[in-house]
Amino acid sequence: MEHTMVNDQVLQLVTFTLEKEEYAVNILNVQEINRINEITRVPNAPDYVEGVINLRGKVIPVINLRKKFGLYNKETDESSRVIIMDIMGVTYGLIVDSVSEVLRIPSDIVEPPPPMASSMTSMYIKGIAKLENRLIIFVDIDKLLGQLE
Amino acid sequence: MNDEMEEIILEFITEAEESLDKIEPRFVELEQKGEDSELLNNIFRSMHTIKGAAGFLGFQSIVDVAHAAENIMKRLRDGEIALSKPLMDAILKAIDMLRLLLGHLKEKDGIEENVSPLVQELNIALKSATPKTGNAAQNKEQVVPSSQAPEDFPKPANVVQSTNLQQPSEPTDIPVNSSKTIITSKPDETPVQPKQHGAIQHPVKVCADSSMQPNGSGENDQKSNETQQPSKDTSQKAQNLRVDVNRIDKVMDLAGEVVLVRNRLLNISNYFDFKYTDDPMTEILMESVSFLDRITSDMQLAVMKMRMQPIQKVFSKFPRLVRDISASVNKDVELQIFGEGTEVDKTVIENIGDPMTHILRNSIDHGIESTEERIAKGKSPKGKIVVNTYQKGTQIVIEISDDGKGMDVDKLKRKAIDKGILSEDEAQKMSYEDAIDIIFMPGFSTKEIATELSGRGVGMDVVKTNISLLNGYVEVSTEKNVGTTFKISIPLTLAIIQALMVEVDGAKYAIPLSPIEETLKVAKKDITNITGQNVIVIRDKVCPLFELNSILGIDSNGHGSSDDAEYKYVIVITMGDKKFCLAIDKLVGQEEVVIKALNGLDTTTSYVLGATITGDGKVVFILDVAGMSRNLLGLAKV
Numbered sequence: 028m029e030h031t032m033v034n035d036q037v038l039q040l041v042t043f044t045l046e047k048e049e050y051a052v053n054i055l056n057v058q059e060i061n062r063i064n065e066i067t068r069v070p071n072a073p074d075y076v077e078g079v080i081n082l083r084g085k086v087i088p089v090i091n092l093r094k095k096f097g098l099y100n101k102e103t104d105e106s107s108r109v110i111i112m113d114i115m116g117v118t119y120g121l122i123v124d125s126v127s128e129v130l131r132i133p134s135d136i137v138e139p140p141p142p143m144a145s146s147m148t149s150m151y152i153k154g155i156a157k158l159e160n161r162l163i164i165f166v167d168i169d170k171l172l173g174q175l176e
Numbered sequence: 177m178n179d180e181m182e183e184i185i186l187e188f189i190t191e192a193e194e195s196l197d198k199i200e201p202r203f204v205e206l207e208q209k210g211e212d213s214e215l216l217n218n219i220f221r222s223m224h225t226i227k228g229a230a231g232f233l234g235f236q237s238i239v240d241v242a243h244a245a246e247n248i249m250k251r252l253r254d255g256e257i258a259l260s261k262p263l264m265d266a267i268l269k270a271i272d273m274l275r276l277l278l279g280h281l282k283e284k285d286g287i288e289e290n291v292s293p294l295v296q297e298l299n300i301a302l303k304s305a306t307p308k309t310g311n312a313a314q315n316k317e318q319v320v321p322s323s324q325a326p327e328d329f330p331k332p333a334n335v336v337q338s339t340n341l342q343q344p345s346e347p348t349d350i351p352v353n354s355s356k357t358i359i360t361s362k363p364d365e366t367p368v369q370p371k372q373h374g375a376i377q378h379p380v381k382v383c384a385d386s387s388m389q390p391n392g393s394g395e396n397d398q399k400s401n402e403t404q405q406p407s408k409d410t411s412q413k414a415q416n417l418r419v420d421v422n423r424i425d426k427v428m429d430l431a432g433e434v435v436l437v438r439n440r441l442l443n444i445s446n447y448f449d450f451k452y453t454d455d456p457m458t459e460i461l462m463e464s465v466s467f468l469d470r471i472t473s474d475m476q477l478a479v480m481k482m483r484m485q486p487i488q489k490v491f492s493k494f495p496r497l498v499r500d501i502s503a504s505v506n507k508d509v510e511l512q513i514f515g516e517g518t519e520v521d522k523t524v525i526e527n528i529g530d531p532m533t534h535i536l537r538n539s540i541d542h543g544i545e546s547t548e549e550r551i552a553k554g555k556s557p558k559g560k561i562v563v564n565t566y567q568k569g570t571q572i573v574i575e576i577s578d579d580g581k582g583m584d585v586d587k588l589k590r591k592a593i594d595k596g597i598l599s600e601d602e603a604q605k606m607s608y609e610d611a612i613d614i615i616f617m618p619g620f621s622t623k624e625i626a627t628e629l630s631g632r633g634v635g636m637d638v639v640k641t642n643i644s645l646l647n648g649y650v651e652v653s654t655e656k657n658v659g660t661t662f663k664i665s666i667p668l669t670l671a672i673i674q675a676l677m678v679e680v681d682g683a684k685y686a687i688p689l690s691p692i693e694e695t696l697k698v699a700k701k702d703i704t705n706i707t708g709q710n711v712i713v714i715r716d717k718v719c720p721l722f723e724l725n726s727i728l729g730i731d732s733n734g735h736g737s738s739d740d741a742e743y744k745y746v747i748v749i750t751m752g753d754k755k756f757c758l759a760i761d762k763l764v765g766q767e768e769v770v771i772k773a774l775n776g777l778d779t780t781t782s783y784v785l786g787a788t789i790t791g792d793g794k795v796v797f798i799l800d801v802a803g804m805s806r807n808l809l810g811l812a813k814v
Contacts, residue, residue, distance in 0.1 A: 070727075071728060079777070086772045086773075087776070088776050
């Protein structure tokens with residue numbers, strides 16, 4: 028990850044929304060994007076673990092990113108998606124409000140996250156990409172999911 | 177480094193590790209049997225194989241260690257020096273170092289170990305070894321016939337030939353390496369120098385002797401070295417195929433998929449059979465599906481067998497382990513292993529090692545008495561531990577018995593009270609069996625002072641955890657001054673199990689069938705509450721009852737609230753000697769389920785041992801009743 032940021036000129040990101048903010052993850056981690064189908068709840072699991080889904084015969088855990096980021100909960104709707112990600116060989120699904128686009132940006136417009144009061148969430152932020160009239164929060168997916176195990 | 181080279185190195189690591197695995201038990205055997213030239217030869221050859229291959233690949237530290245160890249082996253084999261404990265210890269240390277070095281290679285972490293102190297130690301051990309004078313010659317004679325065909329002995333030509341073969345293929349590394357190896361050991365033992373040369377000659381000669389002719393390629397050279405075991409071994413090998421585990425797992429996964437599709441097809445065809453009973457095509461469909469059903473089961477079995485390995489793989493490290501532990505606590509212990517050919521699933525092989533190690537440690541450290549104590553009790557001065565493995569139905573049973581002092585139940589209770597694990601009151605009410613189970617409680621240890629081996633209060637609880645991860649259970653039986661037996665039962669395979677599907681609060685769960693004793697329909701009025709714990713009476717026995725939904729932390733939100741029902745369905749579960757009941761909403765039926773691993777999910781608190789996918793594509797969790805029994809009955813007051 029670090030490596031891509033420093034050396035490569037162009038970053039390819041998949042952007043998605045939660046609430047009104049726009050977030051992004053590196054496209055290299057994204058395996059596919061699905062609509063939400065049946066989720067089985069996991070007994071005695073933390074609340075942000077929405078459950079598990081059957082992805083073509085593989086059972087993978089699904090994380091509700093809203094809950095993980097401490098945003099208020101919202102029922103999933105038509106635009107809700109599961110981003111299937113591969114993090115160091117383990118597959119996870121992330122529930123987001125909607126998936127927007129694939130973005131190619133020069134890596135030098137990503138700035139380190141500003142020091143924020145809520146360190147809980149800023150831990151998972153790798154940087155902020157400043158585009159003309161929007162700010163995109165670049166999520167540190169390794170840190171976010173690394174904690175779950 | 178290119179892929180091909182990497183593959184060669186990987187192969188080297190696997191083979192070297194296998195050789196080391198083979199060496200260790202032989203060593204311990206050697207120590208017990210005394211000097212046995214066949215064994216010595218075997219060890220020597222394995223060591224030499226490692227050295228040769230490492231030298232070819234340029235792993236200097238491995239070469240140095242193997243060489244120093246080999247020197248000792250060589251002189252032992254030739255009967256020049258007598259076998260002694262310091263020598264054995266030195267060589268075993270060398271084996272440990274080799275393992276460490278191989279580990280670094282495997283991890284590619286680039287860590288270099290400083291091997292020179294060990295090499296020096298080995299050389300010193302060799303120097304200070306007692307020379308054997310009288311029967312040296314006689315011993316030598318024994319050696320010759322037991323090695324390969326005697327006529328091979330004077331064949332220096334082969335040596336030249338094969339070293340020449342190696343050199344051109346790695347022109348830069350090899351000459352430097354091999355000369356260095358010889359130099360490092362020379363100064364210490366000048367008089368032995370020609371002999372040393374012989375040490376190098378011997379296996380090369382064997383290698384030329386084995387049917388495969390070295391033909392220049394490095395990999396082949398290694399292979400032929402590897403096959404230098406006695407001929408019966410070679411013929412066996414020819415029928416085996418070394419396959420990457422991942423490939424087998426892939427086939428296993430696919431077979432699992434096929435099972436799921438079959439389940440789905442069965443559902444669909446049943447539906448058609450019901451709806452279009454008279455249609456001739458329905459009958460054809462039913463026929464094909466039932467045929468598919470049959471072959472799928474057969475295929476599943478066949479794939480499962482592919483993953484089965486003799487449990488010997490795990491047991492082979494135990495003789496060394498027992499030797500080391502008993503030496504460190506100054507006890508004399510003999511280990512006997514039976515049924516090591518029993519085949520178990522790969523997952524069992526991977527996970528049974530740790531718990532068994534803990535049990536063995538425990539038996540040696542706590543079970544077996546000191547030699548004096550044993551003599552005083554009129555027992556044989558040598559302690560005995562017997563490991564017996566056999567298949568019983570669909571279970572693999574491993575029994576580990578010692579003939580030590582057995583467990584003192586009162587002492588166990590007292591200790592647990594002292595440690596605050598148990599209250600005086602609880603201890604009073606405890607049954608004999610429960611009291612023995614104290615040893616599995618986290619934080620429990622009877623040893624006053626923590627030794628290097630045990631006594632820190634970790635260990636036996638790990639045993640229980642690991643074994644329940646394998647969906648198995650441990651039972652302990654003990655008799656004072658006669659000994660203690662640990663009996664581990666594990667299902668044959670972990671990939672596919674028979675399960676009972678149940679429903680709670682609208683969600684389906686699978687419960688492994690093996691621990692289920694019976695299912696009951698219980699009237700609500702028959703459930704009594706004793707000090708906050710629900711119980712039911714089954715055939716005059718009181719049995720604690722738990723609501724499955726509260727165990728699983730599911731908020732019951734509306735789904736046919738179970739509290740209103742006049743009757744409850746209850747599953748009676750037996751884990752080892754413990755019994756408890758689970759109340760559920762609905763019994764769905766029995767199904768053969770494929771266990772899917774749950775990656776990326778912390779399941780330590782969720783009582784889930786895996787998940788499965790049902791015929792309609794839904795994910796259903798398989799519940800960990802062993803975990804439940806452990807946690808719930810710890811809290812239950814009954």
